[in-house]
Amino acid sequence: MKKVTVQDQGVVEKAKCHAAAIGVAMKESVYPLTATVQYPRQRKKMPDNFRGYILFDPDKCINCWECAFVCPANAIRMKEAPNKKYYPTIDYGKCIFCHFCIDSCTDGALRTTKIHDVAYKDMDEMVTLTEEMIEPPEIVREDTKLVEYLIDDKDLQMKKTREVDNLFVDEVPPSVEIPVVSQCIDGASCIGCHVCEYVCGSGAISSSIANGVMNMAIDTDMCTGCGLCVKECTMQILKLVRK
Amino acid sequence: MQEVINELLETMMSNQVSVPVIQPVIDMAAQIPMMGLGISFILWTPIFALLICPGLSTLGIFLLFFPWIERKLCARIQWRVGPREIVPWLGGLIQLLADTLRFLFQEVIVHKDAHRPYFLQFAFLSFAAALLPLLFINAGDVIAIASPYGIQLLLALVCLFPLFILGLGWASNSRFAFIGSVREAFMYFAYEIPFIIAVLAMVILFGTSNPILIPDKWGIILNPIAAFTFFVGAAMATSRMPFEIPEADQEVAAGPHVEYSGIAFGLIYVMCYEKAYILSTLMVVLFLGGGSGPDIPGLTVHLGDLMGIVWFLLKVIIVMTTMFVLRTIYPRYRLDQGLTIGWGAMIAISLVALAWSIVFVFMQQGGVL
Amino acid sequence: MEKEEQDRNMHILRTGVLSPVKRWSAKWSLWPCHFVTSCCGVELAHAFASGFDGERLGTLNMGISRQANFIIVEGTITRKMARALRIVWEQMPDPKFVNVIGACGQRGGIFWNSYNITRPSEIVPVDFFIPGCPVTPESLLRGVRAVQDKIALGKDETTIKFKKVALPSEVGPGSTIPTSPKRFAPTPLVKVDIPREVDWAFGSTTVNNLKSQLEGLYKSITITDKNRIAIKTAPDNLMEVARKLSDNMGIDHTKSVNVIDVPHEQKFILEYMASSYSNSDLMPVIITLFTDIERKAEPEFPSITPLWDSADYSEREMHDFFGVKYEGNAGMNAKFLLAPETQTPLRKDFKIAEENYVFDDSPLNPKIDLPSSLEMPAPTDLYDEAEASDEFIILVGPHHTGSGHLRWILRVKGDIIVDVTPDPGYVHRSMEKIAENRLYIQNVPLFERANISDPFNMNLGYVHAIEKALSIEVPERAKYIRTMLAELSRIGAFFYDSGIFSLFTGHSTGFMYVWAIREMILEATVRMTGSRCTPSFIIPGGVRRDISKDVLEMTGNFTSAVNKRLKKFEDIFINNPVFIARTKGVGVVTKQEAIKYGLVGPFLRASGVDYDIRKVEPYEVYDQLNWEVTTGDAGDCLGRYMGRYEEIKQSLSLLKQTVDALKRMPRGDVISEEVLGDYKEASEDIKGHLYHAYGNLVLPKGEWTSVVESARGTLLYSIISDGDSNVPHRVRIVTPCWMNLRGIVEASKGERVADFWTIYGSFGYFPPEADR
Structure with a gap:
């Protein structure tokens, strides 16, 4: 345990402290340790993992709805595309940039950009449709210099370079791919409600009636492992297993 | 004719x-x-003094650019840049012009609880009243009214400022304005006496109270204690840190100014710079040798009276800057601490300064010095 | 109407011969009214501090609405704050402009279904909306630029342009819409005292001891977890049991007051969580005293405040939330946190909006009822009372340069403060209610928003409660990373408070200096996590991903790089004689008072109580590192500040130690495989598997309480799970600032008016954290 006590300052001590304070002001007025990034003319360099606006690649989307389910702000809602699949839309009037969606996206259909400085005229414009999330957007930029904060063991340095930062980062695939498929673990309990078949967007689940008995089949090749059937199954007899 | x-x-x-x-x-x-x-x-010297220097034009230029100097310098000390983007290549020099014009075109709100005539009058009157002392101050050899009681008159006029601030606060009829005014009144009594004694010490030392006759000696060397007292008193009078008690932003929301908007606020806002300007000029005359300065060959001859003015203004800028930079160095005292300093330490020091002057004069007359 | 108002402002600038001059001057002189309404204020401060310096653009932050012409609405506008916003806007002279920053101020952000928020755009006309949570300083300045362009060029445009791309049109099989991922048990089993087998010898002796002392008064005494004991009593006996605990065992303060609604059993469970500051054996033990009462409109129950004063404000809070009337508590005749018209919102029959996962035709901005009156009620009876006794009332806040987002009612006699009445709740965003409607993993970012100046500790506390429930052991590397982050966050919060403190004493340089240091901390945070203030990085079982070597290097460098700047700050602010004169001997809280009012954290330690959760009930790797608890005796403003300053030096050393340890450690697992289950390969980086692993997390039934030492003191989370739903039944959060609120009030009494701000500053009060 460490006890902190503050001694009274004597007259000499006080004078010294006054002098020190004045000294700092005088020194800083000559050699200041300025730490200002002069946005909008300069832009601070953000790391590649910066959590900014989100881009979407429909080809990789397996329609698992997980981005919408995990979104804590309910900013992501799924919209039906012409191909009958549901793709995400983002409401930036709600988005909190936690990127839980990106971390949930199994196949890397969502990815981040370094865009974050945007002003909207209207709240209705803040809803970004799927169509708008595919190509990188254009923003108003005035920056000609890039500033990078470097911290060495002595002080903060500002490295200024005359370049325009690229705000779009390369796609980072999930660190490990864990291919899974849906499997029925207890076919005997199936009540034949077809929920799994209806909810499956990839057509992997089919049903047939033979001898008055309902038979559900899951096509492992077609199954994307989205897990919706597992979630919806009334009897909780479906499970995601390794391919 | x-x-x-x-x-x-x-x-x-x-x-x-x-x-x-x-x-x-x-x-x-x-x-x-x-x-x-x-x-x-x-x-014509009186008119020149009134209109050009140290009068209206100089004051106007000061008001327009001094806040910029202050903001830039404070920003520098605070590791920032300060106003800039308005004209980047001049470092935002005309920032205050934009602010002033904006205030000019902004709505002036008189809220319903305010005493309407006084509320508006005091804003303009206080600005005008703050100009009066300029009549009695000299920049080098240039003065509007040279009077043997110049310094006394000047002091009397300087002492008018707080009255107008009280008026502002009273007319505002708001809780924070009220507290701010009361604080101003308290502080007024606390700094006034040592401040006047410090000036008196210099008047005794120089043997004259006609600013034009004050010799070009550096009072700060002759009587540094008086200079210190004067400077602290001036900081208190202009509500500078660490004595920014009546206008404490975080405590009483700028006190007497809290209800003012538009150009009425603009005038009050510059009034504090006006006050600082006048007290700095007085400081320069009494302690920093007025318009005297070393001979610069080839320049002094050509500029004539203007040279004195140049030296004078340079010194004023230095004094004012010092006064304003205090804001970056100190937090603010509490009201009772401010009063204790004013009524206690400051009066004591000012009396020492007075004694110093008297001894100095005696010694001078006795031929010791 | 609002459109008209907005047009009027532009009309003033567009008309007249001097129109170009008007527009030019207005463009370069946008003075934002200092209207801190929520946590985005932290980033606003960054935008105007040395890191970005908004003053460059001619925008000078002004405390007073009459002199400003621009409001930057910083995030949430609660029902209570709505009135303040309207009044401030009306006080401002024309022409005036409004920007709304942060998702909360737009469509609610993470608080979109809160019962206590409104939409600023329905209260005042808004020029620009800036997304983010919180916004970055750059985007804030982009908003300023957009307003400037609007004024000067008439360019009223969104600054982002999306390109539309046709979606694939090859028609697939199609599917139905899945149901909500949330699962609520219809008749949940809510029990607070589920016994658990733990290896805790002291526990069984304590329980035996309790049993013998409370003979006949209790119904059951259960060990629910290590260091957690639950005592069930009959309603009539609770007070007697508490008195016995207090007299015989030195249980001297409450950590939390809680009510749990169990509608299908027609009962409320009333809880007091009590612990001890004076008995060092019992320090880590939290005793939950609870009883069942009948669920009705306004049930009555005797207040415990005569015994434990620290329960006072929490009881008032529960009165707001559940309508339980604590007899004997002085605050039972008015709302404390909530707006007057609000019903008892935490009862289960008070429903909030449910998520909609499908983009359909439902209105984008569902109607939110505005408060019926936008008038700010002045406490008139208080005025009369004060006048009668020759006193003066000063209302400070919610819009005041020195108030933060709450209102203080100061009663002064001359220059002496007679009484202070806090009026909190201006940033009450109903986290506890929202948390009952979200998945466990979705609450991670939610609780972090309580305090974005100390985000990692906020994360850590909540995650700890989950880990406790699931008995998860976190991988070693993750423990070190968490400790490092927690200390980084503690340092950041200290600098935050120092900045505010120096502003409150009128020292803007101090503010700028520490904010520059904070900029370094945020730089480290953004490189580790991708976000400046709201990382949501700590998840149950570990952290989201490993941290790379060069970022660790940078964080390690920070511990020595900070010294140069800290020295200057010390010289100009901490050792400044004026600062010391202002703070020494001011606002003294004695040891007895500190315990009585239940202060927490460094403010408790400054009064001489040796209590730090990191030592008392060590978590992560605090017991393996070399550090000391700092205490003090003075209990004044300077003591509180210097104590924290010393603590931060310890934190810097802790940071250094953890970084060094991490550098030596090989990269490896950072998420516990127990929690990942089938996805254990993702233990180095959760990317791609977050929902799989956490979406359906269910806690075992019971109450799970965790305490951590956050930057400002003890942070308590108590999750009640029914063991079946994948959302919590109830989450109780007691934040340090909420507990310290009482300290500010008590320390201010008898001091001078100007001292109020030093005391306020010295307590490091962060209103969003207190209001939750």
């Missing part, structure tokens, strides 16, 4: 500000009938 003009011209010509380097131009212009009269009117 012509005689009156001639007589007037003669009076004016007898007391002209001399600037050798532009004399040929003046002479040439004097050939043109009305122009000559105009020029000699402006160069």
